[in-house]
Amino acid sequence: MTDTSQTAHTGKRFDPFDFLARYGTLIALVLLILFNLAFTRNFATIQTLNVNLTQVCTIVIVAVGMTLVIATGGIDLSVGSLMAISGALAPMIFLGKIIPIDNVYLAVAAAMVVSIAVAGLFGLFNGWLISAFRIQPIVATLVLFIAGRGIAQVMTNGNLQTFRVPQFQFIGLGRVLGIPVQVILMALIVLAAAWMLKRTVFGRQIIAIGGNERAAELSGIAVAKVKLLVYAISGLCAGLAGLVVIAINSSSDANLVGLGMELDAIAAVAVGGTLLSGGKATIIGTLIGAMTIQLVRYTLLANGVPDAAALVVKAAIIILAVWIQQQGRAHA
Amino acid sequence: ASPPLKKKDTYKVGFAQTESNNPWRLAQTASMQEEAKKRGWQLVYTDAASSAAKQVADVNSMIAQGVDLIFLAPREEKPLIPAIKAAKNAGIPVILLDRSVDPSLAKAGDDYVTFIGSNFIEEGQRIGEWLVANGKGKTKIIELEGTTGSSPANDRKKGFDDVIAKHSDFKIVASQTGDFARDKGRQVAETLLQAHPDANVIYAHNDEMALGAISAIEAAGKVPGKDILVLSIDGGKEAVQAVVDGKIAAVVECNPRFGPKAYDTAVAYAAGEKIAPNIINPDQFYDSSNAAKLLSSAY
Amino acid sequence: MTRTRFLSLLGSYGVVVALLLLILFGWLRYDYFLGFFNITSVLRYNSMFALVALGMCFVIMTGGIDLSVGSTAALGSVVAALFSPQGTWIGLGAGVGAGLCVGLVNAMLVTRLRIMPFIATLATMLAASGTALLLADNQSVSVSYDSGFTTIGQENFLGFPIPAWIALAAYIAGWVVLNFTSTGRGVLAVGGNEDATRMMGLPVGRIKFLVYLASGGLAGLAGVILASQFGAGQPIEGVGWELFAIAAVVVGGTLLTGGVGSVGATLAGVLLLGILFNVLNFENGKGWISLSAYWQSVIRGLFLLIVVILQAKLSSRGNAAARDH
């Protein structure tokens, strides 16, 4: 038969484009940090790290779910609305507006479990529209993008819910070994998702579906089930992020929780190097992408760039980051 | 002159709200709806979802439905002019609430009946003057602006900044938008406090951002009211409570409870009374001297 | 006609049926709904969305997407307002020109730098909005009332609003381009299979370039109407227009993956969604849902859900593939 000893790799030479594709965003992040060290006052402090990490948490948590969705070739516009739903529901439960629960811990636990689960169920609904009716993901999730926030607003009649419940707010304000709890949550989710995507059958199936759905189906992958799960996971992530946001603010405003989150999360995923067309994904990339966007925001604010100009700069940086990777990919 | 309103027992009126994305707006809507119910009037309510263009379309649909009078909370000064003119052409009187329109393009008493509301520039001024008088060495200011491009943001900035500009010992070290929202206000405040560790005043264009700023100050390990003075506008109950607690130093009221006065004005107009072109709400000013006493009357 | 053929037709014209049903519903339920005043004001207002959706339709047919249309319209309105003292045509040209500039940037990003359309236009959405705010100094910019610029948006021609005529003309032009020019067929081919189209020797780059340019130009034109109709350039207007346009295009049966699409059905989609807003306002007058404006979002979401599920059902059963001439 044919001789397979051909195409011996002529040593691993350094390929600058491959390097860019792999580390482009990381380089951008490092450059930003250097810039700040040189020009931004009071940058090299623990508190700066703190501020940036706690601010980026919710985006990262949502973007992890989004990465999985995008890996299957889909997209989820509903995440912001799902954040609003879980953010609206939780206080209603732990403040005893639905059924009074005497024990605070029980009430808080019930609030967290139920509201995250509800967001997950809505995610499942997205997945159902997409797999059962073959509705395009953008449109399918547009339904809850519009209606989801409305549901949260109807639930609360639009009213702000304010509260002081330290047991609940622990997830937004607490610290363990000096590290903010939400940062720990974020790290756990990132690690779990990265591991899952790389090492498990489910992860591989997600990528296969994004790469060639028909082939995946014919290889026995339960495409519909995987999609359902992926959108449900995205919903769960959004639900958790919604809780973190309201915990930090001691208040829940159905009108605003998660507003615009879908675009932030998608931008983080793209800047992180995941292709929006599916079939490829990197969770760590998403983390770096989100941090880059966060640091851009911090840099612009800290240096007093006016909002309008900041929008233009942010646009340019997103393009630059994505373009650098694209260059790498095109030449690799 | 603006179109007349027939004298009737009950009316079908429209209320064109500009948006419903913050507690202030919700309170305003609720007040309008409650009052309509109380009087047994039919209310056609629309929500422009932050779009001036949609608000014009909303007003047009009220005209099409043949309402007797329109209460309009114009999102912006200029783009709502066509709505006011359309109503006038259709013979429907308009009463402006809370925000006004460009006086060079439409006149009270002629294109619309009157404007009822606060003066955003003045609100900024009042807070600025309080700071100048009571700052006690707190002079480095972070300003949290409202939604970029919205008239309360522009005006509250103008009123405040003009006062500060006249006092060279005060300085605005940073001014960025917090979108009138608590979460955004908090994040922006966190960042600005990091970049300007010497700042000791935060002026927020509304309560929500002020409350967000308080979280940010606390997260940075500082004490609101002591290390950093927080100033705000709107004067909702939560903010006035914060004044009582010493976390907010001063807040100008901007009362959203327009219902009673709005409907009274309509009735007076139907009765042929002369209506002043500008009806400015008598807004409270809360600081440590009166907050506890007035807390129960805050909206 | 066989059953499948019938279903396929219904798939392509389902949106028209839905539109007629909605109008019938409004006519039966509300007084004045089909009054001349209401008809003309709905047309006047929705003509802006119609223009934006037309551009979006072409972009989506190539398999792309343009998220920047809303901010581009805002930018167009600001630029048009700034130039309106120079005269109607100059204001119009300037607004459309601003839109073309954004379209040009999108086109370059997508075809030259090969940035994914979603990201490229997400970025220009931010940038256009920032630019509009900078040019307008964070405020609405008054148009000149003396130069005649407001005619475009506020006056009528043969009893109907000028913006509606403009939109109609644009749709006719769009229909001709799509069905009777090689560029139009190229648009569908690119969306159907870009690689194959390239191998077939069609100028894929040029076709994609043109659709983004056109989408920008149409958004700019919508911006001109925005400025003219409301008397002001509005830097913060246009939020969510892109989603409205996408929904209208999809409701019209155009596949988001590209390759299949119809200009006429897109117009029907715009009217369907636009009239829904109007219906909700009339419904509010009945006092049924007016207690909470939030029900409106829920109802709009549900409505979209029903329409897309029907679309999906019909098109999968009737195999509503492209047969448009």
Add this chain to the structure above:
Amino acid sequence: MDTDNLLSMTGIDKRFAGIPALSAAAFTVARGEVHALIGQNGAGKSTLIKVLTGYHKRDTGDVTFDGKPFEVSSPQQAQANGISTIYQEINLVPYRSLTENICLGREKRRFGLLDWASMHREAEGLLQRFNIRVDVRRPLMEFNTATQQMVAIARAIGFSAKLVIMDEPTSSLDEREVGVLFNVIRQLKQEGVSVVFVSHKLDELYAVCDRVTIMRDGKTVKTARMDKIEKIDLVSSMLGRSIEKAEGHATAFTARDEKNIGKILLSADNLAVGQIVQDVSFNIRSGEIAGFAGLLGAGRTETARLVFGIDRLKAGAMTYGGKTFEPRRPSDAIAAGLGFCTEDRKSEGIVPDMSVAENMMLALMPKLAKSGVIDEKAQREIVEHFIRKLGIKCSGPDQKVRELSGGNQQKVLLGRWLAMNPRLLILDEPTRGIDVGAKGEIQSLIKSLADQGLAVLMISSELEEVIEGADRVFVLRDGISVAEFDRAAATEDALMGAMAHGNAPVVEEAQI
């Protein structure tokens, strides 16, 4: 003739990520000749063509066409300069009508606008040269692979080109259609058009080609006149080693031992599905190779899809291992021990951005996993085993499958199913696009698997493959199983008779 070259390519180099696909390749085509280009899978044929048409940019080398240096940077330019190409993978636009697929790029206009009437007429006319009479207004995706292939060819010859390149045009055509295509090629030749013809079916080359160029490992190793070279020499030049002459066999299938064949595993009675399959009955025993023969569109693929749970039964019943069998989705069929190697590897087979290993393990992965976690080590061993066993030409298990040549992709897919260790394997055109060397390997592999007890359902448009390989042959015509032959009875004449039954046109008017 040889002095008047239309095309000459010399010293062509092309590397992908440092790995050479072409090295110092040279190729000349004379005016008005039909020139065969052959070589093993991955030898570089398609790459050479894509370099010529500007789809890939060459690293070095010179190209002269029609007496002038030839520099194009896109297929579009190549087309404008007189080179018309049918690429290996059908590259058309599924949603668009046949007319558009044929006429896009050289539309007819009236008053500046497209003249649909005359474009439809042109498309109809071109397809008639291939005996195809269909509604050209219908979208391409409604037609079967063969018709699509013909559309691609019609499109290419519709351009008045000086050179028409056909990269494996016959791999999805049956013999009758191949005959029609050859007539068209001869016609082109008469008109003075040159044709480059790529195929793995060596017999075809003798039927139409004047000369042949043989490629191996990115080099052009030999050019000869077709009538001066023997098949055995072609093969040994391709493989780069001398080979024995196969005795009286066109394929690598050799006689089988009846005792390997066991009990009936799958039996299907009066199946009907979709538009095409009306009434198909057949059965397969374990250890048996059952063949499906039929013209294109006879319903073989559709039947296979049904067995594998992709489509739903409209009528009829199946039993598998003695029990009723109603797979609702592929995973049901897989769980029951079935495998299905589809005919359309691009859209239903490979996941292009995944590696060879990931592609090959796609179906097996869940079985190898421990509580959902992939067992990388076990996978690696299996993948390396199959890369060796199937002779897959790749830089390693981690190379992206999209970078492999068509034939090697096919082998990866075969590996995917063999790794499952199935009880019944459905192979739809298993050797399509596979070079002679590998083809033989795959055929003997199929046989040895059957000897070990695997039941194989083999669909093939190559009659020899079915005749020599299958223990029993079922013939399908227009969605009906019309005949069954055992090995002894399955002669070419018998099969052809059953398949064709008269002289119906190749593709009927679409019955929608």
